[in-house]
Ligand SMILES: O=C(CO)[C@H](O)[C@H](O)COP(=O)(O)O
């Protein structure tokens with residue numbers, strides 16, 4: 304794996320051929336599969352649950368699966384996703400009454416844990432849990448739908464979180480999700496992100512390899 308991880312969001316895949324779509328995007332060079340779980344309560348859309356994650360494992364997908372939980376309450380789904388083969392589980396602080404407990408629950412189930420911050424969620428929720436975080440995910444759109452435009456103030460937020468991570472000394476991935484494309488990925492990386500979720504920018508293209516290669520080419524211009 305390179306230092307920069309590309310994580311296609313299957314939200315924009317063809318669900319009728321999901322196993323094949325995931326296999327294809329991995330052969331095209333994806334590092335991680337981003338799995339968006341929506342409950343039509345925390346966010347105004349409904350997607351899929353842990354059974355689909357297990358089906359991907361049963362189909363033979365061995366790549367890391369990064370589960371982005373947009374559900375409230377969140378705790379009861381964590382054991383199911385861990386059992387279904389998730390590697391990373393992230394959740395929104397607004398969806399948990401006890402953030403530290405939810406992070407620990409994820410870790411107790413053998414997964415990497417992360418917090419997801421919506422565009423207007425302040426950074427102070429990170430303050431006393433940095434030691435429990437493997438990933439910080441900054442939403443660069445309001446959660447619920449693929450295909451939205453990147454919110455530019457995310458760049459300032461990324462810079463602030465990058466400073467926070469570097470000052471902490473912990474090994475934490477800085478992930479960005481929403482509106483990431485080949486033509487903005489370099490700027491996003493320069494602001495501090497090292498893990499890039501992209502749904503429509505990859506799955507809307509006829510050739511996933513060309514789409515991912517364009518992103519890698521743009522990333523190769525960024526100094527780490
Ligand atoms: O969490 C999400 C939406 O809530 C998705 O991961 C995200 O929107 C990806 O889609 P796109 O790259 O098309 O913006």
Ligand SMILES: [Fe+2]
Nearest residue numbers: 312339371480
């Ligand atoms: Fe997501």
